[in-house]
């Protein structure tokens with residue numbers, strides 16, 4: 061199948077300059093940052109594919125809405141405009157804005173999770189995982205086995221393994237499981253979608269056992285678009301109808317609006333239960349702000365109200381998913397392996413396969429991230445041994461992840477075809493001299509969340 065580049069369903073009215081600094085400047089910027097791309101200046105990036113979170117371009121309608129922001133402390137018109145949009149798109153009884161996704165997760169965990177309790181999901185994103193742990197809880201990832209095989213082309217690789225979930229609930233029971241979750245799309249697993257059939261089976265299983273079901277909805281619109289494309293029976297439904305069907309299965313949701321609501325900051329927490337919502341509001345007041353603004357300015361609420369609809373627009377989604385598929389196709393045609401099938405928000409390059417001569421303890425995906433910056437001023441993010449290798453305290457040995465990946469996340473409505481061609485050409489040049497590239501070693505590595513601040517030196 062070919063993936064022609066989908067024409068952008070918009071034209072450009074405002075631009076932001078980007079500049080490719082010279083090879084010598086790039087080399088010295090790398091050295092100064094200890095070869096950690098998180099420590100570099102954004103202005104030294106030509107193309108920044110570090111994340112798709114909060115990095116999208118807002119539309120003229122969103123900027124116009126920002127001018128209408130009502131900054132009243134309580135009951136602002138902006139809140140009511142957002143409330144109308146949230147009720148229309150998601151259909152839950154209660155909602156509150158939060159400053160971003162992790163704030164919604166923090167509040168939900170504070171209200172529901174007690175020490176020692178378990179929270180299953182397909183795969184928790186790392187902030188969800190950390191917020192459950194911060195309350196003494198234990199996250200469990202029960203995604204289907206196909207998710208771990210980069211070549212497997214299962215159309216819904218984000219699916220929960222229903223047999224594993226059944227066994228998990230039988231083992232721990234309702235008392236030990238205060239809520240069950242699912243992440244759509246599954247970011248930690250490559251932006252892979254979950255099918256409606258699977259969502260229904262998960263909802264049934266949670267509900268048969270009296271377990272409240274919450275969806276991590278950061279990329280729900282992309283997930284619903286994949287359902288329309290790939291799941292029999294959904295071809296004729298609108299993405300919005302599919303979304304309503306999906307959320308009708310759940311008791312609530314958390315969302316980072318920085319993804320599919322195409323805003324630079326913001327989040328949501330929604331639910332149907334009255335008592336839980338009362339507790340959520342109390343937590344919200346303590347940590348975020350009054351429940352009608354939740355840590356955001358009125359103008360942010362207005363931008364989100366508009367962005368929620370723009371994120372569901374099917375011309376936009378066709379372009380968005382098509383753009384990601386296009387980049388993957390350019391790379392695959394150049395012999396660069398990526399996780400299959402291509403997910404929604406980014407392309408995951410198999411760095412381990414490009415650098416088979418670099419062992420995992422010399423960080424092949426970090427080497428590729430550095431080389432891509434060196435080659436083209438492009439920033440991706442390592443998802444491999446720097447991020448995930450851990451020292452087992454019991455046997456004092458290092459455990460390494462199965463895959464060494466470089467994620468190229470695509471900001472929404474931000475880069476064009478020529479930018480993506482440039483990324484693919486840069487990677488192809490690296491591949492042609494792959495055998496000359498060496499690994500890295502740490503000169504500093506903190507114990508937790510190492511990838512953000514570690515420093516390296518070339519071997």
Ligand SMILES: Cc1ncc(COP(=O)(O)O)c(C=O)c1O
Nearest residue numbers: 113160161162185187247278316
């Ligand atoms: C699936 C998922 N859930 C939650 C979050 C956390 O959202 P935020 O960064 O807005 O706190 C993210 C962010 O990347 C995510 O991808």
